Amino acid sequence: MDKIQSIFRTVLKHDDLILTENLSANDVQGWDSLSHMLLISEIESALNIKFKLKDLNKMKQVGDLVDIVLSKLS
Amino acid sequence: MLFNSSEFVIFFATLFALYYFIFKEKTKSQNILLLVASYFFYACADWKLLPLLIAATLVYYGLGLAIFKTVGSRRATTLSTLGVVFGIAVLGYFKYTNFFISSFQTLFESLGLHTNWHTFKIIVPIGISFYTFRLLSYVIDISRGKYEPARDLVAFATYVAFFPCILSGPIDRPNTLIPQLQKKRIFDYALATDGLRQILWGMFKKMVIADNCAAMTGIGADYMNCSGSTLLLGTLLYTLQMYADFSGYTDMVIGVGKLLGFQLTKNFACPLFAQNIADYWRKWHISLTSWLTDYVFMPLNIKWRDWGNWGMALSIIITFVLIGSWHGASWTFVIFGLYHGLLYVPLILSGGMFKKTKIETGKWGFPKLKTLAKMLLTFFLVSFGLILFRADSLTQAWNYLGRIFSASLFAIPAISEMQDKLIMSFFIAILLLVDWVNRDKQHGLQMDNIKSSVVKWLIYFSLIVIIWAFGGSQERFIYFQF
Numbered sequence: 325m326d327k328i329q330s331i332f333r334t335v336l337k338h339d340d341l342i343l344t345e346n347l348s349a350n351d352v353q354g355w356d357s358l359s360h361m362l363l364i365s366e367i368e369s370a371l372n373i374k375f376k377l378k379d380l381n382k383m384k385q386v387g388d389l390v391d392i393v394l395s396k397l398s
Numbered sequence: 399m400l401f402n403s404s405e406f407v408i409f410f411a412t413l414f415a416l417y418y419f420i421f422k423e424k425t426k427s428q429n430i431l432l433l434v435a436s437y438f439f440y441a442c443a444d445w446k447l448l449p450l451l452i453a454a455t456l457v458y459y460g461l462g463l464a465i466f467k468t469v470g471s472r473r474a475t476t477l478s479t480l481g482v483v484f485g486i487a488v489l490g491y492f493k494y495t496n497f498f499i500s501s502f503q504t505l506f507e508s509l510g511l512h513t514n515w516h517t518f519k520i521i522v523p524i525g526i527s528f529y530t531f532r533l534l535s536y537v538i539d540i541s542r543g544k545y546e547p548a549r550d551l552v553a554f555a556t557y558v559a560f561f562p563c564i565l566s567g568p569i570d571r572p573n574t575l576i577p578q579l580q581k582k583r584i585f586d587y588a589l590a591t592d593g594l595r596q597i598l599w600g601m602f603k604k605m606v607i608a609d610n611c612a613a614m615t616g617i618g619a620d621y622m623n624c625s626g627s628t629l630l631l632g633t634l635l636y637t638l639q640m641y642a643d644f645s646g647y648t649d650m651v652i653g654v655g656k657l658l659g660f661q662l663t664k665n666f667a668c669p670l671f672a673q674n675i676a677d678y679w680r681k682w683h684i685s686l687t688s689w690l691t692d693y694v695f696m697p698l699n700i701k702w703r704d705w706g707n708w709g710m711a712l713s714i715i716i717t718f719v720l721i722g723s724w725h726g727a728s729w730t731f732v733i734f735g736l737y738h739g740l741l742y743v744p745l746i747l748s749g750g751m752f753k754k755t756k757i758e759t760g761k762w763g764f765p766k767l768k769t770l771a772k773m774l775l776t777f778f779l780v781s782f783g784l785i786l787f788r789a790d791s792l793t794q795a796w797n798y799l800g801r802i803f804s805a806s807l808f809a810i811p812a813i814s815e816m817q818d819k820l821i822m823s824f825f826i827a828i829l830l831l832v833d834w835v836n837r838d839k840q841h842g843l844q845m846d847n848i849k850s851s852v853v854k855w856l857i858y859f860s861l862i863v864i865i866w867a868f869g870g871s872q873e874r875f876i877y878f879q880f
Contacts, residue, residue, distance in 0.1 A: 365704075
């Protein structure tokens with residue numbers, strides 16, 4: 325989670341952003357479709373995982389993203 | 399039936415009276431009324447193709463339910479793919495058959511092969527590009543598990559055919575409009591007056607700016623006899639005309655929606671003040687751009703994300719070629735899309751694409767020189783793109799461009815009488831000023847900060863007088879053809 329949070333902070337340029345499970349793109353300024361793509365690629369390369377299109381469609385809030393990341397890592 | 403015609407006023411007044419007085423607080427009956435009115439409105443434009451609209455509605459209603467039953471399974475994916483293919487096939491048949499026949503014919507003939515093909519007489523159903531996109535997003539989103547399908551057939555059919563939006567959008571997503579159709583709607587005075595203001599502002603844009611500009615920009619086939627400066631001025635004015643026409647139309651649509659108790663999707667956010675091409679497309683025809691972002695750009699960008707910026711550039715170029723082609727079956731539209739896609743490349747490579755553009759203002763609240771320069775550059779780039787958009791053929795666009803950059807560029811433009819020029823400049827200045835002051839609001843006449851009702855009525859009255867006295871000849875809305 326800390327790793328994901330630091331990626332979010334760097335990509336979205338929000339130094340004090342705190343991720344919660346229910347946080348979604350609508351709640352954060354600058355989290356649009358383009359920065360979402362950047363977040364995804366950064367998380368993929370940092371954690372050495374690969375999301376599928378299906379996974380990406382499931383991500384509605386941070387909690388979903390974390391669940392998917394955990395399932396990929398386990 | 400144009401929104402600014404007397405027929406529409408009679409149609410709408412009847413509907414309004416029935417909607418709020420006879421069927422008051424009866425959501426189902428109000429929806430049936432809206433559906434009947436929508437089909438009647440559509441039939442007035444094109445009654446022969448009404449059965450196609452009804453058939454498409456029924457097919458997608460059934461598909462939505464069937465996909466939802468098995469969501470997540472292979473069957474649901476097959477059904478949603480079927481829905482997408484069917485929608486694109488219908489759209490392709492009506493809009494692009496002749497384009498492909500003639501393009502292949504030209505290709506074969508240039509290779510020395512003789513063909514004996516004929517193009518067909520196909521009538522393109524009005525609004526097909528708009529309602530097909532509504533239907534496609536419906537099945538895609540259900541299969542993605544974004545929301546449940548509509549069980550109420552009347553509400554769904556009204557969503558697809560909703561008369562204010564059927565001819566030229568905005569392309570509302572199912573989850574914005576369908577829930578509103580299922581809720582109780584009572585007359586909301588504040589919303590309705592805001593709607594009326596927006597309609598008034600839309601009429602000013604359409605009838606005063608767009609229709610009068612049309613008289614000056616309608617250079618047409620005679621362009622080779624015009625000076626470069628006349629053509630350049632015509633080109634720049636056409637950008638204003640196009641904006642005033644389409645956004646004016648949209649203001650009327652949204653205003654009509656508000657009178658019936660609906661909040662429709664915002665389609666414009668002062669695109670004339672965009673500071674680069676990406677910013678422009680975030681502000682222009684927002685419902686179309688965001689549709690293609692979600693269903694074309696994002697999947698492509700995800701697929702090619704390992705290629706970094708180049709993957710993104712390629713996804714954007716493909717998306718824009720599709721945006722161009724969506725407007726019609728012609729190479730001019732394809733190249734128009736390609737032109738805009740290519741304008742993104744330097745932005746992506748320089749990282750400018752990811753920076754949010756902020757409007758920097760000076761002491762008097764006007765843009766700073768640097769901001770203004772960026773806005774003007776974007777305006778010029780958009781205007782040159784519109785040469786392709788307007789031209790009958792690529793050759794014509796090329797010749798037109800060549801004519802602009804000829805020695806006659808320095809001649810005095812011969813575009814209208816001096817008096818007309820002064821009056822039009824004044825109205826254009828009003829448009830720009832009002833848009834500038836209200837750039838963060840939903841529309842130009844929102845007036846939250848004007849408390850005095852005398853001032854408000856003075857503004858309404860002046861606008862009505864201007865529309866009455868200076869409204870140009872009633873021109874068809876440019877976007878009806880798409």
